[in-house]
Amino acid sequence: MYHIRQLQENELPLYKSMRLEALRLESSMFRRPHAEEAALPDATWLERLTHPGAVFGLFENDTIIGITGVRLLDGQVGYLGQSYIRKEYRGRGLSAMLYQARIAWAKKMQLKQLQVGHRENNLVSKAAIQRYGFTYSHREPSNWPDGSTEDVLYYVLDL
Incomplete structure (x- = not known):
């Protein structure tokens, strides 16, 4: 029923639509505003999808219901981000698939x-991050697209 897999170049429309949905519906949890990303050219979207890192789609049968990604910061460190699961699918333990992939x-x-970070008030993300063995690293102040200022808490997992 549910499965996750790395998205391929020909699935750019799936990735782009899911990412823009996340930014539109959950703008307070992401650092980039919807309008800014919606204006990006497809070449930029394709680069995000393919290099340097990976983007995964979470599916119920053939319907995409979430995305997540990992970006290479250098040859040895990756950063987890862009995680989103449609609201009606949350609370089903599906974030485990995002972390495992x-x-x-x-x-x-x-x-x-x-490495991974979350907005300080996002307690659901905090719980999931800690459940997968990440340990607190540090915090940084951030200005959010919703006009507020709140710290980002960062965590690391040594592999």
């Missing part, structure tokens, strides 16, 4: 560490 990909790429 990204961690498996990072190990396959022989990364040494993964």
